[in-house]
Amino acid sequence: MGLQINQEAPDFEADTTQGRIRFHEWIGDSWAVLFSHPKDFTPVCTTELGYMAKIQPEFERRGVKIIGLSVDATEDHERWADDIEETQGARPTYPIIGDADFTVSKLYGMLPASTSGDAKERTPADNQTVRNVFVIGPDKKIKLILVYPMTTGRNFDEVLRVIDSLQLTANHKVATPVNWKQGDDVIIAGSVSDEEAEQLFGTWRAPKPYLRIVPQPS
Known part of the structure; x- marks a missing residue:
């Protein structure tokens, strides 16, 4: 393998x-x-x-x-x-x-x-x-x-974009959505309860209970 x-x-x-x-x-x-x-x-x-x-x-x-x-x-x-x-x-x-x-x-x-x-x-x-x-x-x-x-030919701008996501999500309890780039809104990680999310992020936008959207943490 x-x-x-x-x-x-x-x-x-x-x-x-x-x-x-x-x-x-x-x-x-x-x-x-x-x-x-x-x-x-x-x-x-x-x-x-x-x-x-x-x-x-x-x-x-x-x-x-x-x-x-x-x-x-x-x-x-x-x-x-x-x-x-x-x-x-x-x-x-x-x-x-x-x-x-x-x-x-x-x-x-x-x-x-x-x-x-x-x-x-x-x-x-x-x-x-x-x-x-x-x-x-x-x-x-x-x-x-x-x-x-x-x-x-490889797209190394995409590699930079992924690294931005990897470094952000390594330090904050978030995930990045499709086509995300630096500064865009992010998604609260599914492993975070609503109670913890409220402490971390305050409020969020949720078109579905499992899809909780917040501004990118700084």
Whole structure:
């Protein structure tokens, strides 16, 4: 069975473009986003890595660290970064994991455990399942898993939106409704009784008894 939400993110040691790391130690007390790629020098991934470089300050403002992964060696990542900077106008300054031995991809269920051989002999299509986004909390538990096909570029603005929701709901007894964005009304969590809700929120709007709507807590 693959990884699931609220499961602890597997720890690992790996080489990155910024040196060797132990993943949990690298996360520290921060939130983290791990996003993976099937191979270096692939077109869609080139645009994604460049966009993440551009919006990295938005993640940092939320206390979130970014780390990439690609099924190639770190030396290839450095050469790829030149292309990313040239074509996308931004160079990744976050670490990118070298996973030429498939260790992390297999640990996170993105490649079968039986995967072996020389990464350079594999095509992007061979690794097409290595297209995941994992959002991990300071408790080292997985909060979100997204999996994209190779032909569809990822929406990292949506990842930021989800992180806003995750951080809000981790600190307040609320949930966020469909298409919620920062500043919109929220829903009082179902685990909160009316008595507790009155103490926490005062009054609320309730089109149904189970649908209690309040302004976003600050």
